[in-house]
Amino acid sequence: MDHNINSLKPFNIQDGDVVQSWQKWKQIFNNYMIAMQFDTCSDERKIAILLHSMGEQCLDIYNSFSEKEKSTYILVLKSFDDYFIPKKNLAIERHKFFTLKQESDSLDTFLTKLKKQASVCEFGQLKDSLIRDMFICNMDKTNNHIREKLLTENDVDLYKLVTIYKSLELSFNSTSYLSQEIPVATLRSSRTTAHSHSKQLSTSQNGLKQQQAVPFNNNNTANFDNNKKCTRCGQYHRFKCPAKSVKCKRCHKIGHYYNLCRTPINNIEYDEMDSSLNSGPGLFTL
The missing domain is CATH 1.10.1200 (Non-ribosomal Peptide Synthetase Peptidyl Carrier Protein; Chain A)
Known part of the structure; x- marks a missing residue:
């Protein structure tokens, strides 16, 4: 070789x-x-x-x-x-171990730090159990659900500890993701509301086009709105106005009732005076 x-x-x-x-x-x-x-x-x-x-x-x-x-x-x-490798101060190394906290580290990183520090502390057969205990006690409070689960378990070695906390992390992350999704019922309701609004808007636009297609004049059906009174007959109607061929007794114009006449009074008096003069026996001459 x-x-x-x-x-x-x-x-x-x-x-x-x-x-x-x-x-x-x-x-x-x-x-x-x-x-x-x-x-x-x-x-x-x-x-x-x-x-x-x-x-x-x-x-x-x-x-x-x-x-x-x-x-x-x-x-x-x-x-x-x-x-x-210089001679180490065992008390200092153990102090470092017992004061380690998770803080902003992930659980994986925190466990790795505990293992690394424990390797120089000469814990002997207590090494794994101390790593486990420090991991549970000093993990961040955001992982209280993991801590509580680990504390209820019996005979947790490092392998079982890793299995449990990784399983709980995966479950918690999945639950958090699903809670952020829009519920199906809400989505369907939103779609139904949007469809209804679109349909109402379409109907309203069609009605407006129909109204615009009918020109307004004195002799035709008066402008109307299904929710408003007709200004010529005072009624609610959709088609032909009943006052279409009615002559007003006040202004003598055709197309509205007397009580809904909007012709100024001065114009009426002038029309009546003019009518009386024209119907007299004759014109005055100088």
């Missing part, structure tokens, strides 16, 4: 976060050892592959180790861990 041991990038000790970089690089290196089947080699060869892969700067660090620290592959890795 062709083993290419130059495929890994050297470890950069100048990286800003050297602790995280070392832990990530070591994980990649372990996977590489397994993939290339170097994990079954002797300790001497494993150490040689490790030092070759880490680069020249890390070789200087290795040379500072004691003979005991160089004796086995496991001890060499531990020595590098001690070098790159």
